[in-house]
Amino acid sequence: NAGVTQTPKFQVLKTGQSMTLQCAQDMNHEYMSWYRQDPGMGLRLIHYSVGAGITDQGEVPNGYNVSRSTTEDFPLRLLSAAPSQTSVYFCASSYGLAQPQHFGDGTRLSIL
Amino acid sequence: EDQVTQSPEALRLQEGESSSLNCSYTVSGLRGLFWYRQDPGKGPEFLFTLYSAGEEKEKERLKATLTKKESFLHITAPKPEDSATYLCAVQADQAGTALIFGKGTTLSVSS
Numbered sequence: 001n002a003g004v005t006q007t008p009k010f011q012v013l014k015t016g017q018s019m020t021l022q023c024a025q026d027m028n029h030e031y032m033s034w035y036r037q038d039p040g041m042g043l044r045l046i047h048y049s050v051g052a053g054i055t056d057q058g059e060v061p062n063g064y065n066v067s068r069s070t071t072e073d074f075p076l077r078l079l080s081a082a083p084s085q086t087s088v089y090f091c092a093s094s095y096g097l098a099q100p101q102h103f104g105d106g107t108r109l110s111i112l
Numbered sequence: 113e114d115q116v117t118q119s120p121e122a123l124r125l126q127e128g129e130s131s132s133l134n135c136s137y138t139v140s141g142l143r144g145l146f147w148y149r150q151d152p153g154k155g156p157e158f159l160f161t162l163y164s165a166g167e168e169k170e171k172e173r174l175k176a177t178l179t180k181k182e183s184f185l186h187i188t189a190p191k192p193e194d195s196a197t198y199l200c201a202v203q204a205d206q207a208g209t210a211l212i213f214g215k216g217t218t219l220s221v222s223s
Contacts, residue, residue, distance in 0.1 A: 058210055
């Protein structure tokens with residue numbers, strides 16, 4: 001079982017470029033989330049989804065878009081990259097509310 | 113405002129020296145409290161879920177406890193392989209699937 005798979009593992013972008021961070025899970029989980037982790041800030045929720053076709057904003061949604069066309073995939077799109085979006089991005093999935101979220105190993109993103 | 117505070121930020125122990133990590137939380141209705149372990153360059157790895165005050169969970173050298181205001185992660189006779197950052201997170205009743213994380217405690221165990 002692969003669990004939660006994130007690609008790419010590392011990425012360097014120039015300011016203004018766009019890109020998509022991929023996230024896939026093979027556990028048939030309904031709930032999926034994107035977090036960013038910054039030094040001294042802890043993990044913060046960007047967007048989440050409670051099922052295919054349903055998404056909502058988290059604490060820090062500005063500059064990011066998501067969609068959920070299938071149960072398995074939950075991509076995160078950076079529309080126009082800014083240096084403030086340099087961070088480590090984690091995708092997570094869970095079976096339901098109050099159930100543990102399982103995390104991927106992250107995408108390390110640098111914006112120059 | 114829902115928030116989670118972990119202390120200490122960093123903890124150095126000798127192998128076999130037991131200690132506890134603290135997670136204080138303020139939340140409008142607790143749905144669950146979660147403990148994770150994170151190794152450098154990896155994603156958080158789930159350890160425990162606690163749902164109500166008085167609940168305890170144990171796994172090898174780790175034991176998690178919960179009161180109405182805080183949770184403790186007790187580490188008994190730690191080994192160097194227990195070195196990691198330990199994260200605490202809460203999920204509130206009205207917050208959907210969102211987890212609110214503390215900043216973590218970085219534990220170093222030397223032999």
